[in-house]
Amino acid sequence: MRQRSNMSSLGPVCSAGTGHRGRDAAVIGMACRFPEADDPAAFWRNLAAGINSVTEVPPDRWDVGRWYSPDISAPNRSTSRWGAFLRGFDRFDNGFFNISPREARNMDPQQRLLLEETWHCIEDAGVSVETLARARTSVYVGAMAMDHYASVHAPGAETESHACAGAYACMMANRVSYHLGVSGESVTLDTACSSSLVALHQARRALLLGEADYCLVAGVSLDFSPWKYVSFGKSRMLSPTGQCRTFDKDADGYVPGEGVGVILLQRLEDAERDGGVIHGVIRGSAVNHVGRATSLTAPRVGAQRDVILAACRDADVDPATLTYVEAHGTGTSLGDPVEIAALTEAFRTSTDQRGFCAIGSVKTNIGHLEAAAGIAGLIKTLLMMRHERIPPTLNLRTLNPLIDFERSPFVPAREARPWVRPAGVPLRAGVSSFGFGGVNSHVVVEEYRGGCDGTAPVAGGGAPLAFVLSARTEPGLRALKARWVERVRSPDFDGAALREACLALQETGRSFKRRFGAVVRTPAELEAALTREEAPTPALPVGLPALFFGDFPENGPAAARELDAHDPLFAAAFERLAAPLVERTGHGSAAALLAAEAGLPRELRPALALCVQCALAESLERGGLAFGVRGGNTAATLVTSGALSFDDALRALLPGGDGARVRLRRPRVPCVHPVTGEVLEPWEADVALLGGLISGFQVDGDGVRRAAAEARLLFGTQHTFSRHLEEWRQPLAAVGRTLESLLDGTPPGEERLTALILAVSRLRLERKWSLGAPRLPGDARLEELALLVADELLLPDEVVRWMCAPDEEAAAAIAGALAGRLNRGSKSGACSGARGPGAALSGPEGELAASELLGMALGREAVSYT
Structure with a gap:
């Protein structure tokens, strides 16, 4: 037996991983879309069944006959016509993400895939978007494919305004951050095939340094241009026989694959505190570069060995405690032997034991996902830990004679078998990813065992659970229910998974018009509820139900x-x-x-x-x-309707607030006044008040002229401001005025109209770019009127018509239209009635004494209303 090397270079070894928890990152959410698998459950079914998803290039990508030739010397031809491809990669629910069809058409499909699977990942984690936005949440994406960029700037392609935001690689991460409203780091990394694991390394480091509280990590890859196939084929990187034959003597190159994987990371101690699901723990990670090697794209044993040892040192684990390695395993005749040699050297620093660690590669199932390869291998490993099973590595018939497996610690996973824990050690694995530009990465991942004592969290014991879904359309809801039926029927959807799903949907689900809900205790009950035929709901002429607050x-x-x-x-x-x-x-x-x-x-x-x-x-x-109207003799009636702020009510109810008086305002939704019984409606427009506001605001003539001079400088050069001014051109033409005449030395008698147009345009500019409150050339009533127009409660043609050609019938019609818009709610919440005497909104306000409110809080009748 050879003497073990001194492990001091690795740091103190902790075989079970205790004492290292402060440096661990928990995977609390994951989602993926891989060839023939739209989610992790389907992905696992394919892995367990040994499904090979490689096919010929489909016709929706490119004409294979035009670009394929078995002759490597044929110009502009590829020796490969195979790959593992996503179905429906061009479909995208742009409405869900509030993206216009035009912008969606200009987006790299990789961006669209990332948005969809990031949302699924957040749903899986059961963390609300609001929580991520309030916390320090960073986004790291590994991506390298440039097919979309090549297509949008090809000769003859029409270039639109959205083309840049849709094409540049930075937008992979940036668009996710923008959509979620998170403001941490947002980085797209390209280190070729190691990109997603390098992204994971950066994310984990940000968590441990306290620079982030949550990190979204993703990898994405799509192929819809033959350019890469031609170049890599001529470099002999692609398999001319169309399979990834990892570790096999017939390994002749890799087959490209497509997909996207997303995980959500949180510090382990934080994840345990929050009590959510933990799919696994990232114990350690490392990244290095080959340095100078035989060629730019050649691997090197020493560099790969060093990155594996560095990841184990970072994880504070002995390499000998790893019982599975998800190899990079591209299926090249030289790359595979180099990888096994490097792994063997790394393991030999601590053990001479042979044949104890299984090794495999997901590339034999779904091809080489390049920038997303590492995240695909990691998700596979996490699923293996969940199911405690090692799936087969495909296409392995005769071992590569250049790989000395017999004297190595490794056993190729040729057949499915259980993954057995060694005594006292959790399931632990290494995941490797190596870029063809020389960037190597390795991650140590471990199953989560429920805390330092190794106990797992207890799932709900048959308590009733609310399962809720919603969608924009009825067909969308039916499709969503069908996907859930498929998920519920999977063997791994047990009681714990049901509880996790219900809580996640309650926390993260968006409330759309079409909804489905059920109270269930078991997966079988949920399946029955989802598949039950429902009679069409009649369109009854009824409003929303009332919410009534009784005595406490x-x-x-x-x-x-x-x-x-x-x-x-x-x-x-x-x-x-x-x-x-x-x-x-x-x-x-x-x-x-x-x-x-x-x-x-x-x-x-x-x-x-x-x-x-x-x-x-x-x-x-x-x-x-x-709910519609709020009712009941309690303070909660006023608070939940918006007639009284919660802070004011609570302050008055706490001891010491007896002498306080709280101010009531018009509610956001109708409510029954707890004292008078009067139904308080949302604000309504009052013709007299509105007319007085429009005709009564005062302006400073010199101020208007200065504002017009400033506007002339911006008009035609500042796009946003000019667009807002242009909205007034047609309404002005209808009453015989021109925009230029108002800006170029405002005619006598038109100062008030000019002031309003400039005030509205400046307010809208400030709202978009947060430039600070503008100086308006008039009094408070001008500001109030400008807010009504900026909120689109009054329209430019209406206010221009009223100011330039007052007509009693037209005034009443405009006030009626305003009332309808007010009842639907304004965009910004302006004009709530608290802006003073210039308000154009009618309806009584009042005050309550704290003693009256005190009675209401307990459900007793209050004394009076003032």
């Missing part, structure tokens, strides 16, 4: 404890709303506050009642329920 009962806190324990939407809302109470009482959390309710001072009970009722209303609405 004696057992209200006990009921709230049950909700807090079982309803994550209620728990999140109550935690936020009850924060002032938690701070005031010294309890560590809202849950602790409810648990200690019996000892809570009675004077705090009204505030607790308000928090519970408002949290319940919020959780119902976030769960997909919509």
Whole structure:
């Protein structure tokens, strides 16, 4: 037996991984779309069944007959006509992402795939987009394909304004960050075939350095141009026989594959604290470069060995504790022997044991995904850990004689078999990815065993769960339900998976017009609910249901404890709303506050009642329920309708607020006043007030002329400002005016019209670019009127017609149109009635004494309304 080398260079070895948790990153979400697999469940089924997804190049990519030749010397021809391709890669739900059809057409399809699978990854994680946006969330994408860029700037191709944003590689990550509203690092990396694992390395480092709280990591690859096939074919990188034969004597090159994989990372201790699902743990990672080798694209044993050892050192694990390696394994006659030699040298620093570590490569199933190859291998490994099974490596008949497996630690995974844990060690694997430009990467990944004691979290014990779906259209909802039926029927969809899915959909699901919901306890119940034939819903002439708040009962806190324990939407809302109470009482959390309710001072009970009722209303609405009028003799009626702010109500209800008076305003939705019984409606337009506003605002003539001079400087050069000014050209023409006449020395008597046009245009410019509040050449009533137009509550043609040719009938029609728009709600929430005497919106406001509100909070009749 050879003497083991001194492991001090690797740092202290921890065979079970304890004591390293502060440097671990948890994979809390994952999604993928690979050839013949639209999600991880389908991907695993294909892996377990040994499905080979390689086909001939489909006709929607390019004309194979035009570009293929078995003769490597044939000009502009490729020796390969095979690959593993995605179905429907050109389909994209642009409406879901609020992207116009024109912009979507100009987007690299890789960007579109990333958006879709990132959303699926976030759903899988059960983390809301709002949470990611509030936290420090970074995005790292590995990508190298340039096919779209080549197509949009090809000779004769029409170039549109969206072409640049749709083509440049930086937009892979940047568009994801933009859509989610996250402001951490946003980087697209291209290190060729190692890109996605290098992205993972950068992301993990950002987490450990405290530069990010969440990291989205992705890799994507698409082929729809024969250019790469021709070049790589002539470089003898592609297989002329059309298969990745990893470790086989007939290995003759790789077959390109397509796909996208996305994972969401969080520091392990944070993920454990949040209590979500953990798919696996990234223990260590490393990146290096080959340096000077035989050629620019040639691998080198020493460099690959060093990156593997560096990843193990970073993970603080002995290489001998790895029981599986997902090899880069491209299926080249020299690349595979170099990789096994490097792995063997790395393992030999700590063990002479032979044949204990399985090794395989996903490339035999789905081809070489190039920039996405590493993330594909990682997702495969995470699925293997979930199922505790090693799938077969395909196309392996006769081992490559240049690979000495007999004297190595490795056994090729030729057949499916269980993945067995060594004594005291969790399932642990290495994943390799090497770029043809010389950048090497290796990751050490480990199964999650539920904390330092190795216990797993307990799944729900048959409690009823709310399963909710929504879509924009009925066909979209039917398709969504069909996908869930397929997922529910998979063997790995058990009770724990059901609970995870329900919680994730409640937390991250967007509420669209078409909805489906069911309360279920088991996967079988969910399948029955999803497949049940439903009678068409008649179009009944009824409005939304009312939300009625009754008296807060004696057992209200006990009921709230049950909700807090079982309803994550209620728990999140109550935690936020009850924060002032938690701070005031010294309890560590809202849950602790409810648990200690019996000892809570009675004077705090009204505030607790308000928090519970408002949290319940919020959780119902976030769960997909919509309500019309609010009713009931409680303060929550006013708060949830928008007639009273929660902060004002809580401040008045807390001890010491008895002398305070809270101001009521018009609600966002109708509500029944708890004292008077009056139905308070959203704001309505008042013809007299609106007319007084339009005819009564005052301007400073010199200020208008200065503003017009500034506008002339911007007009025609600043695109956004010019576009907003141009919106007034046609309305002005209808009353015999021109835009130029107003800007070029405003005619006498037209100063007020000029001031309004400039005020609206400047407000809209400021809203888009956040330049700071503009100086408006008039009084507060001008600002109020400009806000109405900027919010599109008044339209330019309406206000111009009213100002230039007042007509009583037209004025009434304009006021009526404004009322309709107000009831639908403005974009910015301006004109809420709190802007002072210039408001063009009618309806009584009032005040309540805190003593009256106190009675309402407990469900008692209040005294009066002032």
